[in-house]
Amino acid sequence: xxxxxxxxxxxxxxxxxxxxxxxxxxxxxxxxxxxxxxxxxxxxxxxxxxxxxxxxxxxxxxxxxxxxxxxxxxxxxxxxxxxxxxxxxxxxxxxxxxxxxxx
Numbered sequence: 001x002x003x004x005x006x007x008x009x010x011x012x013x014x015x016x017x018x019x020x021x022x023x024x025x026x027x028x029x030x031x032x033x034x035x036x037x038x039x040x041x042x043x044x045x046x047x048x049x050x051x052x053x054x055x056x057x058x059x060x061x062x063x064x065x066x067x068x069x070x071x072x073x074x075x076x077x078x079x080x081x082x083x084x085x086x087x088x089x090x091x092x093x094x095x096x097x098x099x100x101x102x103x
Contacts, residue, residue, distance in 0.1 A: 043062050
């Protein structure tokens with residue numbers, strides 16, 4: 001707890017922030033218990049996690065579209081560079097032995 005207070009002490013975050021989550025959880029639980037509809041939802045990755053399904057890169061679009069765009073771009077660039085490197089290595093170090101080819 002001392003470490004957390006050191007981290008969050010100067011940022012204006014209350015030291016008892018977990019008790020606030022506990023309080024909000026109780027209020028939401030009371031609302032559901034008494035039959036009130038709570039207009040709010042979770043993100044698709046959270047629902048998938050609850051259903052024990054795999055979370056894929058495209059699910060991040062629902063949370064943060066800019067992050068999804070950046071990660072997709074990085075994945076494209078890395079795969080493009082890997083293909084270029086692999087082709088250059090195979091072209092550089094490839095050779096054939098004509099006497100091993102069947103006639």
